[in-house]
Amino acid sequence: CGFHLRKEAQLPASMxxxxxxxxxxNSPLGKDLxxxxxxxxxxxVDTVEDGVAVMKFVANSFTTDVLSVSGTARANExxxxxxxxxxxxxxxxxxxxxxxxxxxxxxxxxxxSQALGVAAETDLLTKELQRDMVxxxxxxxxxxxxxxxx
Amino acid sequence: xxxxxxxCPVGVFKCPTKPVSWEMCTKSDLxxxxxxxxxxxxxxxxxxxxxxxxxxxxxxKTRYVLExxxxxxxxxxxLRADRITYDTETTDYSTEGHVRFQDRxxxxxxxxxxxxxxxDRCTLEGVQYQLLSSRGNGVAQVAVMEDPDxxxxxxxxxxxxxxxxxxxxxxxxxMVLDRVEGVGRARNVTFRVLNVPVFWLPYxxxxxxxxxxxxxxxxTIGYGSRRGLDVTLPYYLxxxxxxxxxxxPRFMSQRGFMFGGEFRYLTDSSKGEFNFDYIPKDDMAAxxxxxxxxxxxxxxxxxxxxxxxxxxxNWGVGIDVNRVSDSRxxxxxxxxxxxxxxxxxxxxxxxxxxxxxxxxxIGGDDYQITDPTxxxxxxxxxxxxxxxxxxxxAFLGDxxxxxxxxYVAFGKSSFWSGPEDQRIRTRxxxxxxxxLFPYLAYPxxxxxxxxxxxxxxxxxxxxxxxxxxxxxxxxNPLLRDRDPSRGTPIFSLDTGLIFEREFTFRDAGWxxxxxxxxxxxxxxxxxxxxxxVFDTQEVPFTFGQMFRSNRFVxxxxxxxxxxxxxxxxxxxxxxxxxxERLSASIGQIRYFDDQRVQLPGRPPTDWSGSTYAAxxxxxxxxxWRLVLNQQWNPNTDRTDLSMVTVQNRFGSEGVVNxxxxxxxxxxxxxxxxxxxxxSPGWRLIARWNxxxxxxxxxxxxxxxxxxxxxxxxxxxEHDTCCVSWRLLVRDWIRNIEGERDKAIYFELEFKxxxxxxxxxxxxxxxxxxxxx
Numbered sequence: 001c002g003f004h005l006r007k008e009a010q011l012p013a014s015m016x017x018x019x020x021x022x023x024x025x026n027s028p029l030g031k032d033l034x035x036x037x038x039x040x041x042x043x044x045v046d047t048v049e050d051g052v053a054v055m056k057f058v059a060n061s062f063t064t065d066v067l068s069v070s071g072t073a074r075a076n077e078x079x080x081x082x083x084x085x086x087x088x089x090x091x092x093x094x095x096x097x098x099x100x101x102x103x104x105x106x107x108x109x110x111x112x113s114q115a116l117g118v119a120a121e122t123d124l125l126t127k128e129l130q131r132d133m134v135x136x137x138x139x140x141x142x143x144x145x146x147x148x149x150x
Numbered sequence: 151x152x153x154x155x156x157x158c159p160v161g162v163f164k165c166p167t168k169p170v171s172w173e174m175c176t177k178s179d180l181x182x183x184x185x186x187x188x189x190x191x192x193x194x195x196x197x198x199x200x201x202x203x204x205x206x207x208x209x210x211k212t213r214y215v216l217e218x219x220x221x222x223x224x225x226x227x228x229l230r231a232d233r234i235t236y237d238t239e240t241t242d243y244s245t246e247g248h249v250r251f252q253d254r255x256x257x258x259x260x261x262x263x264x265x266x267x268x269x270d271r272c273t274l275e276g277v278q279y280q281l282l283s284s285r286g287n288g289v290a291q292v293a294v295m296e297d298p299d300x301x302x303x304x305x306x307x308x309x310x311x312x313x314x315x316x317x318x319x320x321x322x323x324x325m326v327l328d329r330v331e332g333v334g335r336a337r338n339v340t341f342r343v344l345n346v347p348v349f350w351l352p353y354x355x356x357x358x359x360x361x362x363x364x365x366x367x368x369x370t371i372g373y374g375s376r377r378g379l380d381v382t383l384p385y386y387l388x389x390x391x392x393x394x395x396x397x398x399p400r401f402m403s404q405r406g407f408m409f410g411g412e413f414r415y416l417t418d419s420s421k422g423e424f425n426f427d428y429i430p431k432d433d434m435a436a437x438x439x440x441x442x443x444x445x446x447x448x449x450x451x452x453x454x455x456x457x458x459x460x461x462x463x464n465w466g467v468g469i470d471v472n473r474v475s476d477s478r479x480x481x482x483x484x485x486x487x488x489x490x491x492x493x494x495x496x497x498x499x500x501x502x503x504x505x506x507x508x509x510x511x512i513g514g515d516d517y518q519i520t521d522p523t524x525x526x527x528x529x530x531x532x533x534x535x536x537x538x539x540x541x542x543x544a545f546l547g548d549x550x551x552x553x554x555x556x557y558v559a560f561g562k563s564s565f566w567s568g569p570e571d572q573r574i575r576t577r578x579x580x581x582x583x584x585x586l587f588p589y590l591a592y593p594x595x596x597x598x599x600x601x602x603x604x605x606x607x608x609x610x611x612x613x614x615x616x617x618x619x620x621x622x623x624x625x626n627p628l629l630r631d632r633d634p635s636r637g638t639p640i641f642s643l644d645t646g647l648i649f650e651r652e653f654t655f656r657d658a659g660w661x662x663x664x665x666x667x668x669x670x671x672x673x674x675x676x677x678x679x680x681x682x683v684f685d686t687q688e689v690p691f692t693f694g695q696m697f698r699s700n701r702f703v704x705x706x707x708x709x710x711x712x713x714x715x716x717x718x719x720x721x722x723x724x725x726x727x728x729x730e731r732l733s734a735s736i737g738q739i740r741y742f743d744d745q746r747v748q749l750p751g752r753p754p755t756d757w758s759g760s761t762y763a764a765x766x767x768x769x770x771x772x773x774w775r776l777v778l779n780q781q782w783n784p785n786t787d788r789t790d791l792s793m794v795t796v797q798n799r800f801g802s803e804g805v806v807n808x809x810x811x812x813x814x815x816x817x818x819x820x821x822x823x824x825x826x827x828x829s830p831g832w833r834l835i836a837r838w839n840x841x842x843x844x845x846x847x848x849x850x851x852x853x854x855x856x857x858x859x860x861x862x863x864x865x866x867e868h869d870t871c872c873v874s875w876r877l878l879v880r881d882w883i884r885n886i887e888g889e890r891d892k893a894i895y896f897e898l899e900f901k902x903x904x905x906x907x908x909x910x911x912x913x914x915x916x917x918x919x920x921x922x
Contacts, residue, residue: 002651003664005598026464026504039595063164065916066488068811068819071844071858072851072886073481074521075491076817083164103162109690109816112493112521116530117687119496119515120704128694143728146661 009040009142014096015053015088018042022057022086028127029060029084032134040142048091055141058099059085062126067107080106080122082129086137097144102136104129156799158920161775165915168803168922170901172285174831175871176312180257180280180287183250188226190254194298199224199267201236212239220245222267226254226298229263229272241267249274255329256281256301258293271295277303278313283329283359285310285872285902288319301327307342308334308356310902311872318343318873318900320354332361356903362388365903367396374893376434376482376884378403392416398427406433408483422457422469427483438478442887444522450475450483464503468513471497477522478885487839487861487882488916493521494530508541523848523886526565527578531684533558548594554587556705560684567623576624579682581614585705587640602644610705611635614682626750628679636681638708640699641672652725659725667717667737669697675710675746682706688749690813691781691790693717693763696737702749712743729769736764757785773799790814797919801827805920818842819860823918833867835878837917851888858883861917865895872901 018037023030033055034044045052060083067079082104088097106125110118158165204218213235220234222243232247244264251258251274261276272295279301280287291305303326309319322336339354340347357363367384374380380402387395398410410427428451439446452474460466472495474480480490500513514534519526536559542552562578589606614632618624646667653660686704695701696715700708717737723730739760746754766778774797781791792812799805806824811817823837839860847854865878876897884891914921 002653003649004651006648006650006663008597024504026506031506039597059164061164066491068817068821069487069491069839069860069883070817070846071841071856071860071883072846072848072888073487073491073860073883074493074886075488077811077813081163083162101159101162103164105163106692106694109813110493111816112524113528114687115494115528116683116685117689117703118494118530119533120685121687121689124698124703125694139730140728143661143723143730145728147725147728 009146011041011141011145012096014051014090015141015145016042017045017052018088019045019048019052019054020057021048021054023060028130029057029133032131033137036134036138040138050091052091053096054089054091055086056089057084057086059083059101062129064122074112075110077107077109080108080125080129082126082133084133084137088141097141100137100140100144102133102140104132104136155802156773157802157922158799160769160773160797160799160920161777163915163919165920165922171869172310172871172901174869175285176314178257178280178287178313180259180278180313183230183252183259184257184282185228185252188228188252188254190226192225194225194227195270197225201234203234212237214238224267226252228252231263241269243267251295253295253298255283255299256327260293265295270297279303280313281327281358283332284357286327286334286358287311287313288316289313290325299329303327306336308336309872310900315871316345317870319345320356322354327358329358331363332357332359333363334358362386362394364388368897368899370895370897372893372895374402374891376891377405377893380893400427404434405429405482406431419461420457420459422455422459424453424455426453427451429483432482434482438482442478442522444478445476446478447475450479452479452483464505466502467500468502469499471499473497473518474520477520480520481522481885488913490884493524494518495520507543508539510537510539512537521886523850525567526563527567527576529562529565531560531562531580533685534561535559548592550591550593552589552591554585554589556583556585558583558684574623576622577616579614579616579618579624579629581612581682581684583610583612583684583705585610589640597648599647600645603642604644605639605641607637607639608708609635609637610681610708612681628750629682631680634680636676636678636708638674638676640708642699643670644697645669661723661725663719663721663723665719665721667697667715667719669715669717671699671711671713671715673699673709673711675743676708678707678747679750683749686749688752691761691763693735693737693765696739696760696763707747707749709745710743710747711741713739713741715739729772731770732766732768734764734766736762738762755785759784761785761790788814799920803827803833803922805918807919815845817845825918825921831869833869834865835867835876835914835918835921836862836864838862839917848886848888850886853888858888863917874899874901 020030020033037044048054063081065079066075067077070076084102085099087095087099089095106129108121108125200223201216203216203220207215209215216234221228221230222234229251231245231249234243234245236243246262249260249263256279258274258277258279260274263272263274265272274293277290277293279293286308288307288309290303294302296302304324306325307319307321308325309316311317319342320336321340321342323338325334325336327334334356336354339351341349355363355365364387367386369383372380382398382400385397389395393415396412400408400410406429408427408429413424415422431448432450435446435448455471457469458466474495484490495518496515498515500511503510512535514536516532516534517530519529537557540554542550544550559582561580564575564577566573567576568574587606587608589604591602591604593602612634617629617632646665649664651662683706686702686706688702696717702709715737717735719735721730722732741757744754744756748754761781761783764780768776777795779793783790795809797807804825804827809821811819819841821839826834828834841860842857844855861882863878863880865876867876868874878895881890881892
């Protein structure tokens with residue numbers, strides 16, 4: 001039915017050398033991007049110079065909020081949100097990719113009488129969201145780069 | 151960006167704050183004589199002065215009279231009038247008729263003006279002025295241009311309204327507009343609304359541009375059924391570029407005077423925020439203590455301190471301390487449904503380290519119960535200290551070795567337990583736990599497939615204190631060993647393929663992906679009944695859980711497994727924009743062995759397949775989003791979870807949300823909310839959150855299982871050129887007894903007066919997804 005194995009992604013030439021800015025290189029997002037970008041055909045470089053695209057993260061934050069409340073005014077569900085905004089510019093600051101907003105959420109239930117594992121659960125979901133975020137950022141980059149090709 | 155484009159992407163919670171809008175203002179008449187191409191920077195005195203007119207006469211040797219389009223021009227300064235008289239000896243000048251003044255900062259029209267060119271000083275009389283850097287404008291009897299950055303006004307008014315329709319204004323005997331600091335200073339000030347004096351101040355500072363300055367913020371005036379008249383008047387203190395404070399005095403007629411505040415700071419290495427509220431004497435505390443038969447202190451408070459400090463490139467400190475005076479505090483002073491709904495306040499402090507291949511932390515967590523009906527024994531264990539270390543490094547090509555480890559000392563205060571008449575002080579079980587998971591992995595990843603085999607060994611060991619003895623209420627015959635441990639190998643193989651096909655739909659190119667994924671997990675059974683449960687919980691099934699090596703969170707239990715998780719995801723991408731228009735996933739775990747490891751009190755299960763989990767996320771355009779989430783359990787033949795969320799964004803800020811949430815035996819509710827712009831100046835905001843039933847009623851709640859409205863509010867917002875206000879009526883469920891709280895709020899903002907604009911209450915953002 002027309003399906004074939006996905007081909008190696010081809011980022012436009014202007015994005016084949018990428019510098020990551022606005023993220024601590026030792027943070028999970030920073031570390032995983034360095035590992036994952038080469039799979040999209042990009043080389044991660046440490047310095048900005050001519051011909052290098054800058055992937056600039058302008059927002060990168062986690063928030064935990066009450067998502068729903070029970071009939072007895074107690075929090076029933078929480079949501080953990082990972083909000084990331086980034087744009088890609090060339091070395092001169094001209095946009096190659098307009099600002100992209102990605103928000104991933106995980107919802108978890110809360111029962112006060114069995115609340116022992118909330119901290120452990122939040123830690124686990126945070127890790128999973130970080131992993132998913134890298135995949136989503138990469139997919140967005142590939143899709144938009146693909147769309148921009150003539 | 152066109153008028154119609156939504157300001158916030160569909161589905162996004164964290165929308166940008168709506169800036170102060172001057173769209174409802176009309177153009178200032180003074181702008182008719184604005185000359186656009188004058189310079190706005192530079193030193194005026196270094197540039198020669200030009201004077202010109204259609205007709206120049208010289209009645210004596212030193213005096214010139216300029217008539218007809220007469221003007222004096224010097225860099226950014228342009229003075230025009232019907233007639234200008236100029237004395238070459240003294241450099242004094244005077245003007246008459248249609249006097250129009252412009253410099254880099256303001257426009258003025260005046261009846262008369264006179265000045266001295268050498269001193270660069272100009273005095274205007276009968277003035278109307280308009281600032282060029284902001285909306286600020288007004289009238290003055292006399293305006294003295296002392297230097298290019300400072301204007302001294304006498305008998306003046308200042309407002310951000312249209313000059314012809316001043317809904318409010320400051321009237322002052324003396325006023326100085328200081329463009330260097332971006333502030334206006336006035337003495338002997340009367341604040342007038344619709345030309346009626348409302349209050350008087352001996353001294354006032356107000357902002358002339360976007361810079362933050364010290365001053366009052368927009369007040370909130372409310373009436374609540376449990377607080378009476380409730381007025382908060384925030385005062386912002388711009389202490390330094392890197393720290394500021396907001397004082398939040400709050401008066402509640404039924405409870406008394408409360409003092410709150412917020413202090414924020416930012417240094418090279420640290421940033422943080424301290425918030426508090428304090429009421430020295432709550433007049434209703436005694437009533438409440440009687441109503442609920444609970445201790446409610448007279449003096450009530452809450453504080454929270456959040457800080458993050460980076461010590462160097464690798465190490466940092468994170469602190470979040472949260473305390474409250476009593477467990478009913480949020481019910482009484484919280485601003486609604488969500489703030490009173492928290493059962494435990496968590497405080498944490500950690501020293502965190504990270505490097506290119508490792509992460510480490512040491513610190514602790516503690517909890518305070520804020521649910522008045524929860525007995526002390528439900529308090530989660532504090533984790534103090536807790537240390538974690540994880541490392542992962544690739545060697546020999548893609549072969550990766552790593553370790554995950556955690557050490558925790560679990561502690562808990564003693565509590566009263568047992569029947570009412572023979573309560574005994576109980577020392578809870580405490581202990582230390584070390585959890586280690588070294589592993590080897592060999593991930594192979596390409597854009598078309600991935601194969602990630604991993605093998606590891608999980609070893610968990612304890613050292614327990616206060617094991618209950620036979621006869622104690624907490625006695626558990628299985629917990630005999632003071633130093634129990636568990637060790638088990640864990641093998642997993644995670645594989646996936648990514649197929650693609652291209653197709654054309656409605657003359658546009660699309661790409662569809664098909665992503666099958668299989669995850670095999672093998673963990674041999676280990677009897678874990680002799681292990682305590684400190685922080686471990688079995689969480690409801692989710693899609694993500696199919697790819698985890700443990701269905702429990704927390705290290706006290708490691709599931710046994712001989713499972714294969716199968717999942718299929720498909721995505722539809724629009725080629726022109728790269729936008730993901732649809733993604734859908736379905737999956738299930740197939741079990742080859744029984745699920746023997748369970749939490750205490752739960753029998754093992756012998757399922758051959760887990761719940762089916764399906765998720766669909768559709769965004770047919772940039773304005774619509776539909777999310778469906780469904781879980782069906784074949785073992786009980788019942789739906790465990792069903793959720794529908796729809797969002798529509800219209801215009802630049804309109805939004806309507808609908809959601810239905812169902813979790814079997816846990817919750818079922820609907821939520822409808824929206825922000826509807828009715829006309830350019832009016833917005834309607836509303837929410838209705840209704841619980842269809844209450845599967846777990848509280849014994850103290852007289853209405854038990856009944857459905858009920860959790861929160862509803864409706865309000866209008868009106869925006870005019872220089873005033874905006876919001877009126878909101880709210881009703882929400884307040885406490886575990888099912889009692890309700892009702893309040894009416896009025897927020898009023900005189901635009902350009904408040905130092906940093908409105909501090910919008912969180913509840914609107916939380917109540918209406920996509921609220922701006």
